[in-house]
Amino acid sequence: MGQRNGIEVEDLVREFRKGPRAVDGISLTVDPGEVYGFLGPNGAGKSTTVLMLTTLLPPTSGTARVAGYDIVREGPQVRASIGAALQEAALDPFLTGRDHLRLQAALHGLSRAERKKRGDELLERVGLSEAGDRRVRGYSGGMKRRLDLALALVHRPSILFLDEPTTGLDPQSRSALWAEVSRLARDEGVTVFLTTQYLEEADVLADRVGIIDEGRIVAEDTPEALKAEIGRPSVEATPMEPEQRSAVVKVLSRFGEEIPSQPGAVAVRLDRGDLADVVRALDAEDLKVSNLRLDEPSLNDVFLEKTGRSLEGEGEEAQT
Amino acid sequence: MGPSLLTQVAAIAQRSVLRTARQPAVVVSALLFPMMFFSINAYGLDAAARIPGFPADTYMDFAFAFPLIQASLFGAITAGADLARDIESGFFDRLSLTPMRPVALLLGMLAGIVALGLLQGVVFLTVGVMMGVDVRSGLAGMVVIVVLMVLVALGFGGLGAILALRTGSVEAVESAFPLFFVAIFMSSINLPRDLIEADWFRFVATINPISYLVEGIRSLVITGWDAQALLLGFGCAAGIIVLALGGAAASLRTRVA
Numbered sequence: 369m370g371q372r373n374g375i376e377v378e379d380l381v382r383e384f385r386k387g388p389r390a391v392d393g394i395s396l397t398v399d400p401g402e403v404y405g406f407l408g409p410n411g412a413g414k415s416t417t418v419l420m421l422t423t424l425l426p427p428t429s430g431t432a433r434v435a436g437y438d439i440v441r442e443g444p445q446v447r448a449s450i451g452a453a454l455q456e457a458a459l460d461p462f463l464t465g466r467d468h469l470r471l472q473a474a475l476h477g478l479s480r481a482e483r484k485k486r487g488d489e490l491l492e493r494v495g496l497s498e499a500g501d502r503r504v505r506g507y508s509g510g511m512k513r514r515l516d517l518a519l520a521l522v523h524r525p526s527i528l529f530l531d532e533p534t535t536g537l538d539p540q541s542r543s544a545l546w547a548e549v550s551r552l553a554r555d556e557g558v559t560v561f562l563t564t565q566y567l568e569e570a571d572v573l574a575d576r577v578g579i580i581d582e583g584r585i586v587a588e589d590t591p592e593a594l595k596a597e598i599g600r601p602s603v604e605a606t607p608m609e610p611e612q613r614s615a616v617v618k619v620l621s622r623f624g625e626e627i628p629s630q631p632g633a634v635a636v637r638l639d640r641g642d643l644a645d646v647v648r649a650l651d652a653e654d655l656k657v658s659n660l661r662l663d664e665p666s667l668n669d670v671f672l673e674k675t676g677r678s679l680e681g682e683g684e685e686a687q688t
Numbered sequence: 689m690g691p692s693l694l695t696q697v698a699a700i701a702q703r704s705v706l707r708t709a710r711q712p713a714v715v716v717s718a719l720l721f722p723m724m725f726f727s728i729n730a731y732g733l734d735a736a737a738r739i740p741g742f743p744a745d746t747y748m749d750f751a752f753a754f755p756l757i758q759a760s761l762f763g764a765i766t767a768g769a770d771l772a773r774d775i776e777s778g779f780f781d782r783l784s785l786t787p788m789r790p791v792a793l794l795l796g797m798l799a800g801i802v803a804l805g806l807l808q809g810v811v812f813l814t815v816g817v818m819m820g821v822d823v824r825s826g827l828a829g830m831v832v833i834v835v836l837m838v839l840v841a842l843g844f845g846g847l848g849a850i851l852a853l854r855t856g857s858v859e860a861v862e863s864a865f866p867l868f869f870v871a872i873f874m875s876s877i878n879l880p881r882d883l884i885e886a887d888w889f890r891f892v893a894t895i896n897p898i899s900y901l902v903e904g905i906r907s908l909v910i911t912g913w914d915a916q917a918l919l920l921g922f923g924c925a926a927g928i929i930v931l932a933l934g935g936a937a938a939s940l941r942t943r944v945a
Contacts, residue, residue, distance in 0.1 A: 422785060423785075424781050424785070444787060447784075447785050447786070447787060448787055450785070452785055454778060454782075456777070456778050458778030458779040458781065458782050459779070460703070460707065460774075460779060462706065462707045462711060463703065463706060463707070467703070467706060470699075471700075471702075471703050472782075472786065474691065474695055474696065474698070474699035475691065475696055475699055475700075475783065475787065475788045476691065476786055476787060477691030477692075477695070503710070523786075
């Protein structure tokens with residue numbers, strides 16, 4: 369028997385006819401109350417995993433227990449325990465926000481009085497009280513996403529699946545959603561399984577991150593541990609005089625291997641010494657820089673190390 | 689304990705009715721087009737009533753079944769397309785993630801069809817009588833006409849649901865509309881079967897269950913109370929309902945499995 373609000377996945381596989389293995393034998397465990405970030409580029413298998421864990425798509429092989437229930441044999445129990453906001457905020461343009469909440473609450477068996485109370489409470493929580501009686505076809509993308517989250521919370525689920533919840537949102541809406549997800553995990557003990565292609569999102573929200581690429585988990589740990597695995601920070605210097613660039617390269621090369629940098633700048637991964645040593649070395653050679661920056665390793669560095677590709681910029685691309 | 693089936697059906701039906709009511713274009717076309725076709729047929733083909741052996745005094749009385757059957761078809765295609773749209777948009781998945789019983793989705797959708805069918809039946813009868821249609825079976829017959837029309841709408845609605853659930857495509861459901869329309873025309877909708885001259889057409893009209901739905905409704909207008917026509921009409925409607933809803937329920941099980 370799995371944990372009441374945990375997730376246990378073992379060798380989960382999903383093959384599509386005439387297609388590749390979208391999910392290729394993933395295993396993972398999400399502890400109760402944990403925010404698990406599932407990070408990967410478009411087409412990596414994130415959404416297929418969510419569809420299987422929410423019982424909307426049967427796995428080809430492997431097993432998974434959500435809230436202690438088997439996703440294949442105990443679908444109704446799984447569905448009663450979870451809330452989900454899938455990749456597309458599937459809403460009816462002719463219904464109002466309040467209509468949606470009322471429908472969802474009725475289908476979950478809330479009494480008539482509870483439906484109204486819960487609807488008002490959730491509209492307030494996601495900042496849609498004013499817009500609650502307007503038809504959804506007039507909502508912005510951010511409003512739809514917030515309503516989607518409210519709908520997933522109607523029945524107070526113990527596990528929440530969020531499939532790329534902030535894709536396409538403006539920074540303000542994104543921050544508001546992050547705050548709400550953090551609050552749910554912290555104050556209500558909700559387990560959150562969150563897929564994202566935004567590095568910052570995984571870094572800010574997730575207690576642990578699983579990096580998925582081509583259907584396989586290539587790394588999994590806390591964001592800090594994953595970055596520590598890369599270990600070394602990088603230093604980027606922009607010479608004051610462009611003609612001094614080669615001299616700056618020469619100096620920085622003493623501290624580590626050169627890595628890609630901003631145009632006109634020089635960057636190295638620090639193998640020896642620290643920022644103060646770099647400053648002293650540049651000063652000793654009388655080289656002036658207009659900008660000097662120390663960067664701690666990012667999740668993108670982890671992704672780059674594990675897959676040989678960069679994840680940065682993926683989030684801006686169209687969904688597939 | 690989970691929510692009752694009745695609560696779930698009521699919630700889905702309420703959504704279905706709200707959706708339709710908030711799309712005035714759908715309501716207006718569902719009411720306007722069948723009556724427009726009826727008016728054109730009734731006045732344009734009025735001379736047909738003078739054919740020897742024609743069973744009605746006016747072609748208008750004879751043709752009154754047409755808008756009722758056509759309206760049922762409109763309602764069914766609209767509901768089927770709505771269901772397919774829900775599947776395409778992911779709204780169906782949203783509903784599937786609740787403890788909703790699959791049958792509640794079907795019954796709720798059909799409740800919406802019944803509501804639209806009732807509205808259409810009452811409006812058409814009112815307008816028809818105002819235009820001069822003489823319903824021989826009187827007020828009680830009008831009630832039976834609406835009941836039979838709603839049953840026809842339920843049967844067609846079940847067929848629309850099968851298409852939606854099997855294909856999950858709005859285009860596929862809407863492209864079936866001409867086929868249904870042809871099926872209506874290949875019945876006794878425009879002429880009594882015994883006056884159809886072409887043997888093949890008469891044969892097709894005789895084996896086409898829509899003929900018996902039409903003749904059941906028509907008998908209440910032009911004859912009065914014709915037990916045989918009503919039995920055949922209600923029998924065919926019940927048969928279509930059983931087959932269509934059975935098929936729709938099986939398709940639903942496959943989709944939510």
